[in-house]
Amino acid sequence: MQIIKDKQRVDNTWQFIADEESLVAGDITVSLARWLQDKATLIAHSGKVGLRLKAADTVADFAEDLGHIKLVELNFADFADGRSFSQAWLLRGRYHYQDEIRAIGHYLPEQVFYLSRVGVNAYASDKTSALDSVLNNLNDFTVKYQPSII
16 A cells, blocks of 8 residues: 655555554554553564554653654544644654654545645555545645744
8 A cells, every 4th residue: 555755655564553453573553552551562673663643642641752653643533633733743843753744544635735734744545546636735835824843
């Protein structure tokens, strides 16, 4: 499956591991609850480790661990819930996170330009046809009146 990362189509090398599933080799993402419970095991994992956040998760709960986290997935359960925008801004602005921040779930392609302004640099979709819309919407505006986090 492909994603958009840094305005290009690339293959997704990450796999989400649900809380009840066993860890597998390779690059994995886990929930914040699993990270907090199994942090030592996950830090010793042979591949890269990322987090999948729900909108209600608090960035401060794992901020001191950001050096171990190579991907943060912001899971949009509902396109009208803006808390994931705030999570991205906090990661980039307050905690100076430099690795990948990926939008997943039910965001709208029309939101990706604004997501990029708060630090999201990757986008996944269940529909590969939506990736073309994401690429197009990343270039919606050529003039920006407000400052950006990036």
